[in-house]
Amino acid sequence: MINEFFPVFLNLKNKLCIVIGGGKVAERKVENLLTSQAKVKVISPEVTLKLKKLAEEGKIEWERRVYKKGDLHSAWLVIAATDNPEIQKEIFKEAEEKRIFCNVVDVPELCSFIVPSTIRRGLLTIAISTSGVSPAVARRLRETLEEIIGEEYVLYVELMKDLRKQILNLNLSSEEKEEKLQKLALAPIPRYIKYRDFELLKVLIEKEGLTFPTEIFEKHFPNIFSKENEK
Incomplete structure (x- = not known):
């Protein structure tokens, strides 16, 4: 059993x-x-x-x-x-x-x-288990997911943490806050981060009445915005 x-x-x-x-x-x-x-x-x-x-x-x-x-x-x-x-x-x-x-x-x-097979992307941890019957299958699934969930998710989760905090502090109803959270969760933010479409991401965030957290991006991509301004 x-x-x-x-x-x-x-x-x-x-x-x-x-x-x-x-x-x-x-x-x-x-x-x-x-x-x-x-x-x-x-x-x-x-x-x-x-x-x-x-x-x-x-x-x-x-x-x-x-x-x-x-x-x-x-x-x-x-x-x-x-x-x-x-x-x-x-x-x-x-x-x-x-x-x-x-x-x-x-x-x-x-x-x-x-102990499950795990994927770690900063604050994000994904655990996979076959209840111990096939560690090889768990490992294969982990390797497949690692290709899908890349390093961009490190920054993505940090960003969503910041945006969630901002939204919860807004003078909005619970329903309106939840709507904003869901809208951002459904947005292709990981793709924007992966391909460094930061200006497009900035527009998306500010459109929701939120502040773009430049310091979070600077931590992962030092001087990225100053270099873009020089172009």
């Missing part, structure tokens, strides 16, 4: 997350956890050069030994990246007893959560 997982994004900032294992898979898991500002501890007799460097820089804690029962004390989440089936079962059992989120890599039946 296939588990039906509940999709969720976790706030791991400053939370203790333990990774058991020190190979390339563990390395990827650690890097993702650090991106989420988690407090990371690695338990493994040996680790990759990158993990060793992170430990030397004080970015992670490394306990140079094998896992033993009790290691999950105070952990908020644990990832087991080890090929030892017996150790995997022991880790999952302890995690279940202590009600700690646990992921045993590539063993869905020993997981209380699974």
Whole structure:
């Protein structure tokens, strides 16, 4: 029977997350956890050069030994990246007893959560999952979407955040605000950004009674407007 997982994004900032294992898979898991500002501890007799460097820089804690029962004390989440089936079962059992989120890599039946294939574009995160039955399919879908949702979406989401704030501060009814938000969401803004049609985008934004946030664009394209004015 296939588990039906509940999709969720976790706030791991400053939370203790333990990774058991020190190979390339563990390395990827650690890097993702650090991106989420988690407090990371690695338990493994040996680790990759990158993990060793992170430990030397004080970015992670490394306990140079094998896992033993009790290691999950105070952990908020644990990832087991080890090929030892017996150790995997022991880790999952302890995690279940202590009600700690646990992921045993590539063993869905020993997981209380699974890690989706993700696309990150600044504030935008898209997660893809096949409930653990085919990571290869999830990866293929991710690669397809990465071609469609390019780097222009980093700026796009930042822009929409600013415009939404402006709209919510307007002296309009809730219906009118929602209408403006939907109109902008349906506009081809990502395409304007991709092809740098900033003047056209400026007209679109100002037509809605909003201020074009030049500083956001300057952050991504330094001096872009001053160069255009020189033409």
